């Protein structure tokens with residue numbers, strides 16, 4: 378299928394990342410389309426997080442080109458860095474909340490950086506709005522992260538990622554550590570927010586249920602590159618040992634059956 382070039386919000390070409398002797402990515406290409414949820418999968422250590430860090434500018438790759446929303450993500454110019462930072466929300470694997478700040482104060486951190494002119498009361502209201510948007514009860518805003526469950530902490534991290542209304546959302550294993558019901562609820566939240574806010578979502582996951590439930594496309598990292606990036610029905614049929622093991626092992630069958638069950 379032809380790709381509409383104007384619709385590509387993340388374009389990676391010839392990416393190479395190495396750590397000493399270890400080559401994590403070699404000549405990796407990836408396109409992410411505007412408004413899609415792309416699930417990024419691959420074995421442990423395949424380089425999913427390093428790819429995300431390269432795209433959001435937290436890691437300078439050894440070679441290759443990365444364009445995010447039309448700007449060069451490798452550019453160290455402060456305006457370019459700010460542009461990318463303002464337009465991307467990130468939920469890191471561990472939530473990365475400041476433990477000594479309340480949930481509301483955590484959400485206010487990016488707001489303070491970006492809009493220091495806002496009065497405290499307005500910043501508080503905006504944080505409260507994001508906390509509710511992330512599906513947390515209003516009283517969570519004054520709690521410390523340690524007073525929340527794992528699932529609620531993820532939602533608090535999501536509220537902070539959404540603080541600046543970014544069009545691009547990066548999620549690193551958002552359902553890891555959640556029970557199946559909590560994970561399904563989080564998937565549902567991501568889908569609802571993506572549709573309501575028109576987000577593009579780059580979602581690293583090991584969770585097959587998430588792929589089947591909410592992802593428009595799936596990119597598979599293997600052999601140091603993206604071996605396939607397509608709708609899940611196509612990826613399932615892709616002839617690659619890791620893909621076949623992942624999508625046709627016993628856990629995959631269970632996930633497919635569960636999805637078919639909800640659609641029936």
Ligand SMILES: Nc1ncnc2c1ncn2[C@@H]1O[C@H](COP(=O)(O)OP(=O)(O)OP(=O)(O)O)[C@@H](O)[C@H]1O
Pocket residue numbers: 396401419420421422423424425426427428
């Ligand atoms: N700062 C670093 N220094 C050295 N090696 C690193 C560093 N960051 C990542 N690596 C290595 O790069 C490889 C890819 O790591 P990455 O975290 O991207 O994998 P991943 O696909 O996200 O894995 P997982 O699914 O287990 O989270 C790993 O072998 C890791 O050890």
